[in-house]
Amino acid sequence: METKRTVLIAGGGIGGLTLGVALRRAGFSVRIFERAASLRPVGAGITMQTNAILAFRTIGLDTAVAAAGHAMQRGSILDWRGRSLGTMLVSEMAAELGAPMIIIHRARLQEVLQEALGPEPLSLGVKVVGFREEPGSVFARLSDGTEVEGELLVGADGLRSTLRAQLLNDGEPRYAGYTSWRGVCEEAGVADPFSTSESWGPGLRFGIVPLGQGRTYWFATANTRVGGVDAPDAHAELLPRFGHWHAPVRVLIEKTPAASIVRTDIHDRPPVQSWGRGRVVLLGDAAHPMTPNMGQGGGQAVEDAAVLARCLAAEPDLPAALARYQALRLPRANGFVSQSRRFGEMGQWENRLACWARDRLFQLVPQSSIRSNLRRVLTFTPG
Numbered sequence: 001m002e003t004k005r006t007v008l009i010a011g012g013g014i015g016g017l018t019l020g021v022a023l024r025r026a027g028f029s030v031r032i033f034e035r036a037a038s039l040r041p042v043g044a045g046i047t048m049q050t051n052a053i054l055a056f057r058t059i060g061l062d063t064a065v066a067a068a069g070h071a072m073q074r075g076s077i078l079d080w081r082g083r084s085l086g087t088m089l090v091s092e093m094a095a096e097l098g099a100p101m102i103i104i105h106r107a108r109l110q111e112v113l114q115e116a117l118g119p120e121p122l123s124l125g126v127k128v129v130g131f132r133e134e135p136g137s138v139f140a141r142l143s144d145g146t147e148v149e150g151e152l153l154v155g156a157d158g159l160r161s162t163l164r165a166q167l168l169n170d171g172e173p174r175y176a177g178y179t180s181w182r183g184v185c186e187e188a189g190v191a192d193p194f195s196t197s198e199s200w201g202p203g204l205r206f207g208i209v210p211l212g213q214g215r216t217y218w219f220a221t222a223n224t225r226v227g228g229v230d231a232p233d234a235h236a237e238l239l240p241r242f243g244h245w246h247a248p249v250r251v252l253i254e255k256t257p258a259a260s261i262v263r264t265d266i267h268d269r270p271p272v273q274s275w276g277r278g279r280v281v282l283l284g285d286a287a288h289p290m291t292p293n294m295g296q297g298g299g300q301a302v303e304d305a306a307v308l309a310r311c312l313a314a315e316p317d318l319p320a321a322l323a324r325y326q327a328l329r330l331p332r333a334n335g336f337v338s339q340s341r342r343f344g345e346m347g348q349w350e351n352r353l354a355c356w357a358r359d360r361l362f363q364l365v366p367q368s369s370i371r372s373n374l375r376r377v378l379t380f381t382p383g
């Protein structure tokens with residue numbers, strides 16, 4: 001009888017779970033170790049853009065993800081008073097590329113992925129603390145003191161990846177200079193259910209994203225020192241900054257319980273040219289953490305998972321499969337790291353004159369060039 005090839009995965013986030021499903025469906029044996037005792041994603045939405053849905057399609061997950069979310073129709077950039085700087089009919093682009101742009105609650109996405117994975121491969125409350133290799137095998141060292149053997153160990157353990165630290169030893173991620181808040185307003189009728197927008201003010205941004213069933217996911221950013229905390233609560237931080245912005249910004253904040261608003265300092269890492277060594281390789285935020293300005297971090301983790309699973313299934317020689325995975329994924333994912341950082345820097349400008357010039361320039365960008373950039377972003381090539 002042929003024995004199944006065993007892949008160990010550190011981290012049960014979007015990247016780790018998607019890879020787990022993809023590999024199991026390709027006939028691999030999979031074990032996922034997640035340090036959290038239960039999978040409870042932050043109470044926020046996430047945009048799975050068309051490229052992520054196309055990557056899910058190669059795993060047979062696109063229909064389930066799309067059914068659990070809400071298709072985006074139209075996206076606009078506004079100024080803080082609500083004047084349009086540019087609009088894009090997302091639904092047209094989605095139709096052209098053959099897959100929708102989906103906004104989904106993170107908890108629902110997690111459920112869909114866990115359901116597709118099944119309960120057996122996932123060990124909760126187990127941290128991967130390191131690894132060692134022997135000829136023909138890799139051993140993941142676990143927080144309970146045991147070791148587990150596999151053919152390959154994948155670090156899908158996020159921004160502060162333990163496996164990346166052992167592989168690359170490149171220190172802490174870099175702070176982008178701004179923090180973010182995310183919330184879900186459960187009250188129906190507050191925001192337009194068909195329009196997604198991001199509004200720009202000096203050193204501040206506010207995004208409004210319909211989640212379906214009347215709910216609205218929103219996010220905000222502000223320039224501030226790293227490690228700040230909301231005092232006395234998130235409303236007290238947000239209302240003085242955004243309370244005078246265009247409707248319905250104030251109402252969205254007020255109608256979201258302060259305790260449910262999540263604050264996250266924004267980090268990334270400078271791109272690197274290798275994500276692995278021997279029988280260990282990185283994926284998702286562990287490999288290429290990026291600022292969220294293009295809404296692509298999770299999408300790139302899904303693309304990684306789809307491509308890595310295909311490479312492993314098609315190529316029995318492990319070094320060749322991992323080399324192909326990195327050759328296919330490094331340029332695209334690293335490109336998003338750099339582009340997202342630049343977008344964020346410009347989006348967080350504080351100087352009013354510079355902001356005025358940025359807004360006017362944005363209005364002058366031809367639709368054709370916005371569309372061709374978006375087409376490149378949203379196209380997924382499995383390799």
Ligand SMILES: Cc1cc2nc3c(=O)[nH]c(=O)nc-3n(C[C@H](O)[C@H](O)[C@H](O)COP(=O)(O)OP(=O)(O)OC[C@H]3O[C@@H](n4cnc5c(N)ncnc54)[C@H](O)[C@@H]3O)c2cc1C
Pocket residue numbers: 010011012013014015016033034035036045046047048049126127128129156157158159160161162163180182219264283284285286292295296297298299300301
């Ligand atoms: C404000 C904000 C908005 C965003 N919006 C979007 C968006 O709209 N669209 C989008 O595509 N992306 C978005 N992102 C980015 C997206 O959230 C991440 O890129 C994505 O979650 C990365 O998935 P991952 O599985 O690689 O890592 P993570 O989601 O970080 O998962 C890593 C998992 O590994 C576990 N772990 C860590 N260390 C260990 C260890 N040693 N052993 C075992 N388990 C471990 C963690 O507990 C975690 O569950 C946003 C990010 C932010 C901050």
